[in-house]
Amino acid sequence: MNRMDEYAALLAELEQTPEELNNTVNKALNRENTLQKKRRFFGTSLGGLAACFAAFVLLVNLSTPFARACGRIPLLADLAKAVSWSPSLSAAVENDYAQPLRLSQSQNGITARVEYLIVDRKQVDVFFSIQSDDYAHLDLDHPTLTVPGEQEGYSTSLSSYGIENGDLIDFRIDFMNRDVPDCLTMTFGVYDNKHLYENQTPPARSNVADYGDELLSDNPKEQREILATFTFELRFDPTYTEQGTVIDVGETFLLDGQSVTLTEAEIYPTHLRLNFDYDPANTAWLTELNFYLENERGERFNGIVNGISATGNPDDPSTDSVWLDSPYFSTGEHLTLHVTGASWIDKGQERVKVDLAKGMIENPPQGVRLEWAEKRDAGWVVSFSAGYRWEKTMHYQIWKNRFYDEDGTAHDINQRGASSSPMILGEISGAELESYEAAEKAAKEEGRYFETFGLKDCTADRVWLEPCWTRITDSTAQVVIK
Structure with a gap:
């Protein structure tokens, strides 16, 4: 297939975008940035089509960034689908905020691919897939990480349940009191999980009489046959890991008679963190907030639903940070926190x-x-x-x-x-x-x-x-x- 055939095939693939992804993908493909400028010729009249084809061939052969961009456009639909549950990540995709990797390894008829990273100063989302013609229902153990320096200061979560063979999986790494490093290594084992999808007898469970006995059992880890183990070294573009802004707020307010200080707001492309401090004279610990952020345009940013929603103080029951969807890509300039409810632990009633x-x-x-x-x-x-x-x-x-x-x-x-x-x-x-x-x-x-x-x-x-x-x-x- 020559470059002209590749271009025609690219157009055909773009025309097959699933209907439910049209809004998100169209935004991503029509954003006001470099990628949009590269694709303006798609709307040219038929009279200029030959000239467009010629320009395309020259750009693909002479411009490496252009060739790479065109090669990954069809994957935008897959990435948009993988992040559809997250307003923050969806906004990142719409604004072309993603680091392509295109790493691939194969073992025992199974191929693992790391396609994209969405990364900033505090969070990494790794989008990868596992695929095989021999196994229809692959799943994986929770990945383990090796990071530079101390092996702590971060938490991880994996969204893989029910993911179809070959679909993108989101592996999230949240860094707490440290920044995202320059690189890290991710390792995971892959197994066949067909018993969850087919009418077959599941693997033997622990020998319990009912659910009550199960709640009191040691719940040994299920033994799985690992079919392949993959290790990927992920290197992050500093253009992305530098992204983030910390705003000193320092506003103290009363809530249910307790003195609460919003010390700062950390705004990243992937999420926003609001950090709090409290008057030692308070008679209760703040443990939960019902709240939202709003800008002057009326856009609301709610608390995180899938993932970390808050972090607590290690020395007492209080909440020291709450996490929200990010306004990073919003055009608004002002933000206001609206609190509509709270939960407390009265001091002396910690047990x-x-x-x-x-x-x-x-x-x-x-x-x-x-x-x-x-x-x-x-x-x-x-x-x-x-x-x-x-x-x-x-x-x-x-x-x-x-x-x-x-x-x-x-x-x-x-x-x-x-x-x-x-x-x-x-x-x-x-x-x-x-x-x-x-x-x-x-x-x-x-x-x-x-x-x-x-x-x-x-x-x-x-x-x-x-x-x-x-x-x-x-x-x-x-x-x-x-």
Whole structure:
């Protein structure tokens, strides 16, 4: 195929863009930047088509950046689809903010490709794929990283469940109190996950009688046959890793009688962070905010839904930073924080006593109920419920991940489940089923959700749990950021 044939094929591929991606992809392909200027000849009349073809051939053969840009245009649709859940990443794609890599490795009939990076000073999104003609339902273990210097100061998340063979996967790396390094190494193993998609018997699970026993089990890691292992060295263009702006705000405001200071706003292409400090004289710790940002054009930027939404102070229960969708690519010049609700832990109530045998919570968090507690040989299984807040149907975590015995010794809560219906541990029928359906209906009408977990090896009738809040408010506040 010569360059002219490649050009014709490129046009044909662009005409087949999925309908649901038209808006995002069209924005990406029509943005006011270099790529737009390179593609202006696509709208030329037929009379000038020959001249356009000639210009195209010259540019492709003489301009390496142009040839590379044209070679990756069809992938914009795939990238737009992969980031469609994120307003920030979608805006980045629309503004041609992506570093192409096009790295590829093959093992045992499986090919892994790293296509794009969206990276700034604090976050890396790696977009890669795994594909094989021999396996229809490939999946991968969570990638491990090797970074320069200390192997800490970052967190990772992977969006791969249900991804079709060959589709782009988003692997996110968030750096906390350090900047994105110049490079890092990513390693992952690939396995066949066909039992999740086909009507076949799944691999043997742990030998448990019901869900309650499972919550109290050690939950050994499932043994998988790794078909291939890939290691990619990712080097970041400093043009991208330098991107980000920190705005000193220093505005103090009162919320529910507590003094809160918005110290700074960190604005990156991938997200925005608002950092807070508090008056030591406060009588409560701020643990959650209901909020949004708005610019003078009326554009709203909400809290992150998929990914890190906030970070906490290691020395107390307070929230020291909340993360939002980014206004980086917006044309607005001014931002205002609108607070519409808050949750707090009153000082002195960082731990709550629960009498499991009597089914009672001493000074329960607002809206929280102990539904039931069942003692077993391996420990207790307990279920709590809470009411929805702020007109949202989100399942906010009720209790943190540790429990304490009477001596103050901490124990981990390793497994838990959340549901919109009352939790049951096994099969029920007859009168039990009718009773459950009535309870399910009542919970829906009341607007409650449920959290169930095991207290492994706990033999005592009383434990102390750490609440995620003790009270919730609908208080409001406004803070001008810039």
